[in-house]
Amino acid sequence: EVILARAATVRILATSREPLNIAGEAVRLVAPLTIPDQDREHDVGGMPRFDAVTLFADRAAAVLPGFELDEDNKTAVAGICAQLDGLPLAIELAAARMRTMSPQQILQRLDDRYSLLTRGRRTAPPRQQTLRWCIDWSYGLCTPAEQRLWARLSVFARSCELDAVEQVCGTDLAPDTPPGVLSSLVDKSIPVREASETVVRFRLLETVRGLGRE
Numbered sequence: 001e002v003i004l005a006r007a008a009t010v011r012i013l014a015t016s017r018e019p020l021n022i023a024g025e026a027v028r029l030v031a032p033l034t035i036p037d038q039d040r041e042h043d044v045g046g047m048p049r050f051d052a053v054t055l056f057a058d059r060a061a062a063v064l065p066g067f068e069l070d071e072d073n074k075t076a077v078a079g080i081c082a083q084l085d086g087l088p089l090a091i092e093l094a095a096a097r098m099r100t101m102s103p104q105q106i107l108q109r110l111d112d113r114y115s116l117l118t119r120g121r122r123t124a125p126p127r128q129q130t131l132r133w134c135i136d137w138s139y140g141l142c143t144p145a146e147q148r149l150w151a152r153l154s155v156f157a158r159s160c161e162l163d164a165v166e167q168v169c170g171t172d173l174a175p176d177t178p179p180g181v182l183s184s185l186v187d188k189s190i191p192v193r194e195a196s197e198t199v200v201r202f203r204l205l206e207t208v209r210g211l212g213r214e
Contacts, residue, residue: 017138018187029189032086032205036078044074052081052091059095060103067098076103083110085205090131093117113207135211138188145176146185153185154212159194159203 001022003010014020019027033051036042047053047069056077061067069077080103084090096119097106109116113131120129127137139147152169153160160168162179170178182202185191191202204212 017141017189033081033088033091035081035086038078038082042074042078044069044071047074047078050078050081052084052086053077055088056081056091056095059092060098063096064098073103076107079107080110083107083206084113085207087205087207089120089128089134090117090207093120093131096120113210131207132211135208138190139211142188142190143181143184145173145181146188146190148173149178149181149185150190150208151212153191153202153204154209156204159201161199161201165202 001024004012004022004024015030019025033055034049035052036047036050048057053069057067057069080094081091084094090113094106094110094117097116101109106116114135117131118129122129127133139150142150149165149169153165155168156164162182165182166178173181182191186193186202190208191204194201194203
């Protein structure tokens, strides 16, 4: 903040888990990678336009030379990317399993994603070596009130409005208020904010919701 105030031409690009909350900051959210629509059929030639599919195919070819998307595996690869919410780390960990499994086998085992996705690079920080360590790391950085609300939000199968959060999840958060705790979680990119013309809704990605249920 001091640098920005004293040097008018300086620009700082920072990546972080939540906004720095300083004067002059402009926040740009980084969304998950694009994934195929699961309600329609996609041809192989059009699959690379989805960033999640491209990442999976690239990482799979790195561990299994010669791997390519084809008619036999395209549906399974699309399903993997969709179930993992387009999250890059989760997709990389899934692709690492190509040494011992087919895409179809990986997809079948994603119901227990935390046990399956455990083969990150040895040189990566510990929190990036397994999916559970990554989500646990994020959970551990939350306050007790934020952790309780995270767990309670997992009861919603889809998205919810603030009124529902207050009524269903708002007990025992004192001295914090549900809107205040929810705002903090949104800053930490735990719930996804979905806005329409008249109301804002919130949704947990399935990977994040799974830890909340536990």
